[in-house]
Amino acid sequence: MIGGGFAGLATAYFLARDSKLRIVVLEQEKKLGGHASGRNAGMIRQALTDPYLVRLAKEGKEALKTADRKGWSRIQFQANGSLLLAGGDSEKELKKTRDALRKQGILSHWLSRDESVSRVSVLGEAKFSKALFSPTDAMVDIKGLLQEFIHALKTRGVRVLSGRKIQALSRTHSGFLIRTAKQYFYAKKVVNAAGAWAGIVGEKANATVIPFKAYRRHLFYADPVKGFKKAWPFVWDLSHEVYFRPQGKKLMLSPCDKILFRLDVHKRRGTGTDPKMQQVLIKKLRQLSGSFEGLKIRSKVAGLRTMVPDGRFVIGEDPKLKGFYWVAGLGGHGVTTAFSVGRLASNLILGRKVDTKLARVFSPRRFVK
Ligand SMILES: Cc1cc2nc3c(=O)[nH]c(=O)nc-3n(C[C@H](O)[C@H](O)[C@H](O)COP(=O)(O)OP(=O)(O)OC[C@H]3O[C@@H](n4cnc5c(N)ncnc54)[C@H](O)[C@@H]3O)c2cc1C
The missing domain is CATH 3.50.50.60 (FAD/NAD(P)-binding domain)
Structure with missing residues (x-):
């Protein structure tokens, strides 16, 4: 092996x-x-x-x-579940996801804005028009x-x-x-x-x-935001391409970066981080909601997704x-x-x-x- x-x-x-x-x-x-x-x-x-x-x-x-x-x-x-958010064009992807889940007999249901916010309070000011909750994720x-x-x-x-x-x-x-x-x-x-x-x-x-092809993606670990709960589902916003989840006492977040990493050219391991990515994350969070303002990021890692x-x-x-x-x-x-x-x-x-x-x-x- x-x-x-x-x-x-x-x-x-x-x-x-x-x-x-x-x-x-x-x-x-x-x-x-x-x-x-x-x-x-x-x-x-x-x-x-x-x-x-x-x-x-x-x-x-x-x-x-x-x-x-x-x-x-x-x-x-x-078993905290997942909450997928969409707006504009990404609504189509969310509907397709819902159909695929239904065909496999996997539970999921649409949540209203209020229901979404009552599960994940940090979404109070967030911009999204559809939310799909999958309780078995x-x-x-x-x-x-x-x-x-x-x-x-x-x-x-x-x-x-x-x-x-x-x-x-x-x-x-x-x-x-x-x-x-x-x-x-x-x-x-x-x-x-x-x-x-x-x-x-x-x-x-x-x-x-x-x-x-191998694509590098970053993960950031931050202090919890106001209202943080360990029982939050992981939240994936398809339109701004950003996700976050509770990880112990911290919040883990990713800007869903997908940058091609050529192992044959770079001759490196692909585990180094890019300092610019933190700004990309902050920008995406700002587009999603003002509630992440002042987020304190403590550490970061990167890894390769190969496909x-x-x-x-x-x-x-x-x-x-x-x-x-x-x-x-x-x-x-x-x-x-x-x-x-x-x-x-x-x-x-x-x-x-x-x-x-x-x-x-x-x-x-x-x-x-
Ligand atoms: C940032 C990020 C977030 C992700 N989030 C999720 C998630 O939330 N949920 C999920 O399901 N998946 C997630 N993934 C994907 C998941 O991590 C990968 O799909 C999975 O780990 C791939 O496993 P692997 O064994 O194929 O590869 P690897 O874990 O890379 O293992 C391959 C191993 O082969 C070794 N190897 C390579 N060449 C040689 C050699 N010549 N001789 C001996 N050994 C060698 C390497 O050192 C390496 O350890 C994420 C990935 C990344 C990067």
């Missing part, structure tokens, strides 16, 4: 649970979760427009909730989720090795030879769960070329390289769908029965010209 983010850990978890395969997870960084999986907003959002992503999000959310109840308590699953503690996966893997005898960057990967007559700076590994099957580096790892293996042009994940065996599997391109949904993606990927790797439509929609085969 190349990559120790949610894609790699969740897939390894199901493989270890459902087979007797000997699994090794190789992570380039010294610590796991150093990239997107440790630098995200932890929102469990089913309120999306793509019906296939909504399906995986629903299954992923259910699994997170169940795991939390059954002993993975560090997940801290908080949630939030989790991402560090806790990572720890639970790592603990479960170690308990099942999976070796999780950090500081092991894959430098070369070549096909042998019956598998793959994988070279890291410290040692060689031989594997019958390889899973590419390398997040923003998935395309680069694919290139090393001479696999199908998949047009991944392909159709916005759907890339899960399955490479069409030209037998034994080489992709679990990548999870975009902004890899926490929500960790369990459902891991289960689908593991079932495909083990040759188990899967929903053929779902497998086709996410297959890397769609990139073969």
Whole structure:
């Protein structure tokens, strides 16, 4: 397994649970979760427009909730719900979201302005014309989720090795030879769960070329605003493109920036922050409402969201390289769908029965010209 983010850990978890395969997870960084999986907003959002992503999000959310109840308590699953706001053109997207949720049997309902403000008082002066509340959306503690996966893997005898960057990967007559700076590994099957580096790892293996793009996004942590409650849903304003959620005693916010980050050009890790982004956030908040005036921002992080042009994940065996599997391109949904993606990927790797439509929609085969 190349990559120790949610894609790699969740897939390894199901493989270890459902087979007797000997699994090794190789992570380039010294610590796991150093990239997107440790630098995200932890929102469990089913309120999306793509019906296939909504399906995986629903299954992923259910699994997170169940795991939390059954002993993975560090997940801290908080069913606060989500409140999506729209105005002008973005109303169409909100209506599409509502339809997609209804088709999957996921609860959601329109709220009036007064109802929205009574749930989230900071919206008193906010500019929006439609509000959709999805009570089963949630939030989790991402560090806790990572720890639970790592603990479960170690308990099942999976070796999780950090500081092991894959430098070369070549096909042998019956598998793959994988070279890291410290040692060689031989594997019958390889899973590419390398997040923003998935395309680069694919290139090393001479696999199908998949047009991944990595976009940087910032998160800010601020002191609570007046009226702040830990029970607030996460609020996503589609027209001004800004979101916020309670995170412990703090308010987490994002300007929803989506700036292309070329790993091949920059030769950097994509975790540095851009000082200009704080101004972008403040400007967007001001457009939404005057109630954020004087917000005290204490810290910030940035991470890469990796996706392909159709916005759907890339899960399955490479069409030209037998034994080489992709679990990548999870975009902004890899926490929500960790369990459902891991289960689908593991079932495909083990040759188990899967929903053929779902497998086709996410297959890397769609990139073969
Ligand atoms: C700011 C931000 C906010 C987000 N908010 C949410 C949210 O609220 N809800 C949600 O569901 N999702 C959210 N996401 C998306 C989510 O974080 C990602 O979809 C998910 O973490 C991707 O997991 P991954 O395992 O594919 O990638 P990663 O977490 O990046 O893991 C890939 C790993 O592979 C390793 N690797 C790469 N190359 C090599 C190599 N050659 N050798 C060995 N290891 C290698 C990397 O070091 C990395 O640790 C957000 C993302 C960002 C950036």
